[in-house]
Amino acid sequence: MVRSRRTVLDDVSFRVPRGSLTGMLGPSGCGKTTLMRAIVGVQRLARGRVSVLGLAAGSAPLRHRLGYVTQAPSVYGDLTVRQNLRYFADVLGAPRCDVERVITQVGLDDHADVLTARLSGGQRSRASLATALLGRPELLVLDEPTVGLDPVLRRDLWDLFARMAASGVTLLVSSHVMDEARRCERLLLLREGRLIADDTPGELLAATGTSDVEQAFLRIVEQGAS
C-alpha cells in the first residue's frame, strides 16, 4: 500500500475473527493508521484487497455497520458533547436514547453540555469514541483510543471493549502502549509496514520465550535482523 508515494504497508495479510478483541501494536509510524483507514474504506489502495464483514471495504452497506475512531478526536469543537452525539446519531439513524447511553459508557455525564473545544484532550477523545459506539456497530475500528487517559479510565474502557467483544462485536484497537496488549485476545504486531506477528498474547510470549509483549516485540525484531 502506497501513501504519499511512500510504501506504507507491504505484504500485510491477516484475518480478524468476528466477535474478537484484536490489538494492533507497533511504534508510531509503522502503518497502523493507514491499515485502519484501509479497513474502514477511506484509504486509496495501490493494490491488495480488504474485505470487511464479507463485503469489500468501503462499500455502502458497511457504513451502518462499523464505527471508526480516528487518532485525532473528530468532533465539532463548537458543539457540546451531547449536540455532537445527537447529530451523529441522526446521521446513523440511531435512536436518541443511544446518546445518553454512550455518554455514560465513556464517562462524560458531567461534561455532556460542555463545548468539546473546552474539554481536555482525553475528554475530547472520549467524546470522539462515544460517537463510534452509537447505533449497533458490528465492527469497531479504534485508532489509539486510550492515549493520554487516566489509568482508571483506561482500564474501564478496556473492560467495555471486552464486554462488547463478548456480546459479539468485533473490535480492532491500535495502541503503541505494549502493556495494553494483555487485554486483547489476539495481537497483530506491525513494524515498518510489515506484519511481524499475528498470534494470541499467550502463544506470542511462549514462542518468543519472553514475559511481556515489549520483550517479545524486541525478540522478533532481533531474530529478523540476524
Place this chain on the structure above:
Amino acid sequence: MTPRITLATALRVLTQLRHDHRTLALLLVVPCVLLTLLRWMYDDRGPVFDSIGAPLLGLFPFVVMFLVTSIATLRERTTGTLERLLTMPLGKLDLLLGYGLAFGLLAVVQATLAAALVLGPLDLDIAGPHWVLLLVAVLDALLGMALGLFLSAFASTEFQAVQFMPAVVLPQLLLCGLFVPREELPRALEVLSDVLPLSYAVEAMTEVSAVADPFPGFLGPLGVVGGFTVAALVLGAATLRRRTA
C-alpha cells in the same frame, strides 16, 4: 441522499453558528454598516447611490458567504469530521445541501436585514419590486456559498482559504461592471467578465433597480447565477472523496 440527514446537518451547522455569537454578529451587522457608510459617502451625489446600492446589496452577502463557507468546509476537512461522516451513511449531497440550507437561511436573514435598511432608512430608490431585490440578493449569497465550498477543496490551511478571497473574489469584483461598464472594457477583459459569475449577479441586480418591470429581463442573468451555483455544488461534491491517498 436522505432528507433526515440533510436536515440534521443543516441544524448542526446552525447550532454551531449559534455558539459563535461574534461571527453571527459580524455576518449580520457588517453588510449593514458598509451600506450605511456607502450611503453617507454619496450623500450629496443624489442618484449615484440609487445605481450602485442594489448591486452592492447583492455583493456583500456573496463575499461574506464565500468566506464563511470556505472556512467552514475547510475545518470539516482538516478536523477529521468529514472523514468520519464519509464512513457513515451520509450522502455527499446531504452534506452540501445541509450547508446550503443552513447558510441559505442565514443569507435570507442577512439579505432581509440589509434590504430593509437600504430600502427604508437609507432611502434607496429602485424601479423594480422589492421582493425581487431580496430574491436576487439571496441567490447571490448562495452563489458565494457554492463557490466557497468548491474552492475550499484547493486550500489545505485556513491561511490559504482566506487568500482565495482576494484571488477569486476581487478580480470578479473589478470586472463585474461596477467600476467600468462591462461593454466598455478592453475586448479581452470583456470576454473574461462574460465567464465570471459575479458579472451576472450584478447584472441581475442592476436590472431590478433600473427597470420597473424587470420580468423577464433579470431572469436571464439570474439563471446564469443559478447555473454557476449548481455547477459549483456539483464540482464541490466531486471534491468530497470517500477514499483519499
